[in-house]
Amino acid sequence: SITAGGWLGIAMPKAHGGSGLGVTEAALMMRRITQSGGGFTAASSVHINIFGPHPIVKFGSAEQQARMLPPLIRGDDRTCFGVTEPNAGLDTGAIETRAEWDGSHYVVHGQKHWTSAAQRANKIMLLARTAPRDASEKGTDGLSLFYTDLDRAHVEIHEIAKMGRKAVDSNALFIDGLKIPREDMIGEEGQGFHCILQGLNPERILIGAEAIGLGRAALAKATQYARERHVFGRPIGQNQSIQHPLAEAWAELEAANLMLFKAARLYDAGEPCGAEANAGKYLAADAAHKACERAVLTLGGMGYARE
Numbered sequence: 001s002i003t004a005g006g007w008l009g010i011a012m013p014k015a016h017g018g019s020g021l022g023v024t025e026a027a028l029m030m031r032r033i034t035q036s037g038g039g040f041t042a043a044s045s046v047h048i049n050i051f052g053p054h055p056i057v058k059f060g061s062a063e064q065q066a067r068m069l070p071p072l073i074r075g076d077d078r079t080c081f082g083v084t085e086p087n088a089g090l091d092t093g094a095i096e097t098r099a100e101w102d103g104s105h106y107v108v109h110g111q112k113h114w115t116s117a118a119q120r121a122n123k124i125m126l127l128a129r130t131a132p133r134d135a136s137e138k139g140t141d142g143l144s145l146f147y148t149d150l151d152r153a154h155v156e157i158h159e160i161a162k163m164g165r166k167a168v169d170s171n172a173l174f175i176d177g178l179k180i181p182r183e184d185m186i187g188e189e190g191q192g193f194h195c196i197l198q199g200l201n202p203e204r205i206l207i208g209a210e211a212i213g214l215g216r217a218a219l220a221k222a223t224q225y226a227r228e229r230h231v232f233g234r235p236i237g238q239n240q241s242i243q244h245p246l247a248e249a250w251a252e253l254e255a256a257n258l259m260l261f262k263a264a265r266l267y268d269a270g271e272p273c274g275a276e277a278n279a280g281k282y283l284a285a286d287a288a289h290k291a292c293e294r295a296v297l298t299l300g301g302m303g304y305a306r307e
């Protein structure tokens with residue numbers, strides 16, 4: 001339904017079938033998805049399609065945008081995002097997957113880890129090394145970004161068993177001789193890290209907004225239960241020890257929401273928003289966790305029931 005309604009193109013240019021709106025509107029949408037009760041399961045299956053292709057919007061040529069964006073918006077193409085590797089998580093500059101130019105193509109060898117949604121993706125946004133790490137001062141130089149076919153003849157995909165978030169698969173990818181044409185490189189060679197950074201701040205903002213929606217859904221459930229559940233002859237919500245923890249969680253949630261939407265406004269205005277996006281996600285995650293925990297406690301034993 002999200003695809004059929006055109007929502008995947010919310011932050012993509014109108015010229016290519018998108019809505020031409022900003023990260024602010026995308027964050028509102030994602031907040032609504034979790035707030036509806038869908039939680040992170042619902043949000044996770046949507047959000048990679050919103051922030052993942054953002055480097056194409058920011059750095060893709062006119063030809064690349066016209067070729068790559070419409071099938072993504074229509075849902076004909078499904079992408080995954082290959083950055084993390086077994087030996088490189090937070091330290092992105094340490095990635096070892098290499099793309100070597102053979103005169104007609106880049107040829108990729110290496111491994112990716114935790115690649116979400118690869119089971120059903122036919123495209124990958126792939127970060128690979130095109131120059132050795134020690135060739136420049138900054139470890140994050142010499143990385144290049146590609147948006148290309150996930151050709152299973154050259155990529156083995158193994159699902160990682162997880163404890164939760166099962167609606168979206170996570171995978172280990174083994175890449176052996178994947179050929180990528182030059183026209184699938186996004187941005188300049190060696191500047192791939194700077195290109196993905198453009199997708200990371202929107203990702204932080206969207207995930208933070210999703211956390212807010214989740215926290216709001218939890219508080220809505222808890223406050224309703226507190227009104228309806230009678231113990232010792234009156235609603236439990238008449239006790240301040242039920243009210244105050246929920247009120248505190250609400251205040252923290254709404255404060256985090258303000259920080260997140262400040263970050264979104266800055267991003268949409270083309271201004272630096274790294275500090276606000278990071279702070280917003282940090283505050284929102286904590287506030288949502290607290291809201292959920294307090295909601296579970298408010299429900300007493302029923303807080304532990306699947307229902």
Ligand SMILES: Cc1cc2nc3c(=O)[nH]c(=O)nc-3n(C[C@H](O)[C@H](O)[C@H](O)COP(=O)(O)OP(=O)(O)OC[C@H]3O[C@@H](n4cnc5c(N)ncnc54)[C@H](O)[C@@H]3O)c2cc1C
Pocket residue numbers: 080081082083084088089090091113114115116117165170
């Ligand atoms: C469900 C799920 C989906 C994911 N989807 C994708 C995806 O689609 N594409 C993709 O590329 N990646 C994906 N990831 C990977 C995710 O981005 C990485 O897990 C993350 O970047 C952290 O890397 P790491 O797990 O290797 O942790 P590490 O880098 O090994 O860090 C381990 C721990 O050490 C801490 N740490 C590291 N360095 C320092 C330091 N200097 N000071 C203090 N603490 C430090 C970290 O905070 C962490 O707690 C996904 C992960 C999960 C769990």
